[in-house]
Amino acid sequence: MSGGPVAISQIAEDRFTLEQFRSTSLAHKRIHPAHVENMRQPEEDTHGERQTRRMKQEYWLESWEQERTGFHQDRTNKRLAEFWPGLGLEQGAEVFVPLAGKSLDLLWLQQQGYRVFGVELSLTAVEAFFAENHVEHVRIDVEHGVEFRGGGAAEGLRVLVADFFALTPADLLGVAGFYDRASLIAMNDDMRADYTRHLAALMPPGAVGLLLTIEYDAARMKGPPFSVPDALARELLGEAFQMDELERYSGAKRLGNLKDRGLDTLTEYVYRLTRLPCMVQP
Numbered sequence: 001m002s003g004g005p006v007a008i009s010q011i012a013e014d015r016f017t018l019e020q021f022r023s024t025s026l027a028h029k030r031i032h033p034a035h036v037e038n039m040r041q042p043e044e045d046t047h048g049e050r051q052t053r054r055m056k057q058e059y060w061l062e063s064w065e066q067e068r069t070g071f072h073q074d075r076t077n078k079r080l081a082e083f084w085p086g087l088g089l090e091q092g093a094e095v096f097v098p099l100a101g102k103s104l105d106l107l108w109l110q111q112q113g114y115r116v117f118g119v120e121l122s123l124t125a126v127e128a129f130f131a132e133n134h135v136e137h138v139r140i141d142v143e144h145g146v147e148f149r150g151g152g153a154a155e156g157l158r159v160l161v162a163d164f165f166a167l168t169p170a171d172l173l174g175v176a177g178f179y180d181r182a183s184l185i186a187m188n189d190d191m192r193a194d195y196t197r198h199l200a201a202l203m204p205p206g207a208v209g210l211l212l213t214i215e216y217d218a219a220r221m222k223g224p225p226f227s228v229p230d231a232l233a234r235e236l237l238g239e240a241f242q243m244d245e246l247e248r249y250s251g252a253k254r255l256g257n258l259k260d261r262g263l264d265t266l267t268e269y270v271y272r273l274t275r276l277p278c279m280v281q282p
């Protein structure tokens with residue numbers, strides 16, 4: 001593992017907008033123009049891309065309505081509990097959880113003393129999260145949708161019901177950390193690069209995160225969850241993030257509820273990601 005805790009004040013100083021990111025990065029050729037080209041806001045999407053995205057959204061909304069939620073874990077993810085403390089993120093820091101579902105990991109993070117900001121497309125999922133866990137909350141209408149804000153013991157926890165791709169860097173100004181479990185691997189081939197580019201655009205320099213992925217023989221199973229081999233993860237994220245592999249686990253024992261879907265083995269990866277600063281050269 002490399003890299004140490006990041007001071008919150010330093011992160012705040014490093015903040016910049018997507019527009020600034022584009023101009024400084026391009027001007028100084030630190031980021032490949034194609035990469036920046038792809039960091040578009042939703043309103044810049046082509047018609048075809050919007051349509052693909054809507055179809056994918058319908059898939060997830062239906063999954064929640066029809067209770068096809070085999071990805072949900074009824075306990076805190078054990079890799080989160082094991083590896084999160086090693087990120088060294090200060091208590092009180094805000095942690096972003098993209099594509100949050102009704103994950104109990106949101107609660108675990110909040111109970112460790114972090115402010116937590118989840119985004120999830122499905123209102124059904126978010127309502128279920130707050131109801132099933134008896135979490136005191138209020139609902140507030142905000143720019144991108146409706147936000148559920150925890151109260152009492154859940155103070156500091158909020159989950160926005162919205163499209164992740166509608167968020168802008170301005171929505172994440174307070175964020176110092178992030179956690180991706182079953183989010184990148186939920187994205188199919190068409191969406192995966194959009195997801196990682198958008199995550200990179202949203203995360204302020206210095207933000208640290210935990211990424212959990214899986215790799216399997218894609219000829220034997222159709223996702224989601226999709227296989228994201230280490231080389232692909234690095235291709236997608238390595239330009240914008242420092243990537244440190246913290247652990248990998250292989251074997252049939254890792255299959256869990258995927259063992260009935262034609263696989264006989266699986267590799268799980270645990271990465272620490274650190275959003276790289278956008279270097280502006282003199």
Ligand SMILES: C[S@@+](CC[C@H](N)C(=O)[O-])C[C@H]1O[C@@H](n2cnc3c(N)ncnc32)[C@H](O)[C@@H]1O
Pocket residue numbers: 056057060061071072073098099100101102103119120121122125162163164165181182183186224
């Ligand atoms: C495989 S689930 C993982 C949920 C959660 N991370 C977990 O560990 O249980 C993927 C989630 O992403 C949500 N989702 C898919 N596309 C999204 C989008 N564009 N914006 C926000 N949420 C989205 C789905 O509704 C679903 O709850």
